[in-house]
Amino acid sequence: MSEVVVGHDHHDDDDHHHGPAKGIARWLFTTNHKDIGTLYLWFSFAMFLIGGCMALVIRTELFEPGLQFVDPEFFNQMTTNHGLIMVFGAIMPAFVGLANWLIPMQLGAPDMALPRMNNLSFWILPFAFGLMLSTLFMEGGGPNFGWTFYAPLSTTYAPDSVTFFIFAVHMMGASSIMGSINIIATILNMRAPGMTFMKMPLFCWTWLITAYLLIAVMPVLAGAVTMMLFDIHFGTSFFSAAGGGDPVMFQHIFWFFGHPEVYIMILPAFGIVSAIIPTFARKPLFGYDSMVYATASIAFLSFIVWAHHMFTVGMPLAGQLFFMYSTMFIAVPTGVKVFNWVATMWQGSMTFETPMLFAIAFVVLFTMGGFSGLMLAITPADYQYHDTYFVVAHFHYVLVPGALFSIIAAVYFWLPKWCGNMYDESLGKLHFWLSFVGVNVTFFPQHFSGLAGMPRRIPDYALQFADFNMISSMGAFLFGFSQLLFMYIVIKAIRSGKPATGQVWEGAHGLEWTIPSPAPYHTFTTPPVVSDSNAHN
């Protein structure tokens, strides 16, 4: 493109806009939503591998009772960083990456509303996580207070490196807020003519609601870590009882952020599954409107249930009842969604390509995670389950075969659109079955060890838990190494593979399937016509 422009300075500028720049500059300075989406996805995959290695350190230590491989101090750093990296580094950026790739293509928009801010919000992340990971090599070690960083563990008793952790959280927050503003601005302002709100694909809907959640709670988290910073360095006592503060207040503020945060990690997954299941069931999504309202209801409820994470701090009966019932109430809109997915499959002519397998596993296993969540919502029962492996089993069921499976399903589903080649279907199916078996072998026994009383975040345990832990560790290694197969499949598809058609999947509907595969660098520079056939159903 650029070799023919000598002597044609006049056209030089025009040519530049037709394709990506060359070399590293393309990635550093890009404002293209597809490039930035790719950056987000690879970054989150790298973080997923790092966080996964930490999980394997944990499972190695827990393979047998007793202390074998790491000392407890390092074990604590592993549990803390595993949680932080998977939540803020793997799951959230992966969803933002998918949003970047898909939202403009699904809405018929040429790009995101704020392309330069998009570049900034991605490039903050490597620095934020570089800063956080660097603390592991500092004197006194990295964060060791659990991903929830409760005060005073994270203030009075924290390692010196906690200040770097605080700044890293500030940077992640800034990135998330900018990303969310961008997504909302795109969805509200950049839809193609005729793309009304109730014609938008559900992935756009769920992300719109997620982005509002992020804007509402990320600043609260920023406030909380700032208070920690003040307590540590400037002699304030927000969370120190000695100076009139209150450590329990930290938990309230944290979970006011934290509960919406866990829905931030699952709502986009609902959108993905709502795209995949109709495609492979070859039927329109059942109950589109109710899906939208259910998502909005879940988002609203997420703000009034936070204290169910802290039933044991000593709360008046009225508070316990309120938080118990409001938490259980979330099962209603979630149940509507599960019902709709099942009803979509009902009497459909289903085929079971890899994305569909992951989507169905999502519906089944996420529902199991939801049920254990209902058990935890029962206040008196929670006194037994609190801080045990039952909680670990619960949130890993909603996050791994929940959020993570939906991301993997999305990658298989849209990869042919992104790179123009089909992935290897038999390898994809092998990856699914290894992951499916691995995830259940890892996390299902943790329900039992938790109910029997094994506490979380402990490097050693009583002999009675030995069998469950050994099974769990073997499952973890199976699951972890299966993800290398995933990387191989994706790279193989990018380099070679059967060329994909524009529509890719027989039952696929929506604007992104009307453009050629691979998607051109610039799409929808002139807005498309939105007809019923290329809207969500």
Place this chain on the structure above:
Amino acid sequence: MQGSIRKTVTRLGLIALGMFCFGWALIPLYDLLCDITGLNGKTGGQYTYDAAMVQPDKSRLLKVNFLTNTNGGMVWEFRSEKGGVRVHPGELKTVNFIVRNPTDKVMVGQAIPSVSPGRAAEHFHKTECFCFEQQVLQPGEELMMPMRFLVGPELPKNVETISLSYALFDITDTVDQGVLAAATAASQKASSLEQTKETKPLVVEG
């Protein structure tokens, strides 16, 4: 940037800013909520006792237990003279707490009270308490600190036992260094005068 996008971005930026402020506003809101409801076992400030206003309710007899503990690295010895007392609601009672600084340094402590069950907190009134101020203790000094309280007669009928717990914190490092320096100087002056007393039982004016 188009006008409509700019409008959206401004609005969203303001929401984010507003939520940041809301995060900080949670602090006073939380304290306010705890004050109103007595949640969290927080007791109120100094109570002005008016004998004419409060009639002891002789028909009820409550048990009030006292717990003392020191937080984290606090090395002071801290105990209450009595493990518990029996009182009628509305009856004024005094209990002594004893604290001793076993180190050879001047130290500052602060006691933080907490009442259990939480719904009794708003009815637990203290006319005098060492927790209202910081304690500066000379090396080896022992101090007897009275705490005078009454339980409001409006205490719910189903509460028969109240536990008052004090956690003692070492705030030597965070206290105003001028106060500490003055106290240390006083201690050195005292020792240079070869004061004979090792421990000086000091009763705070009550």
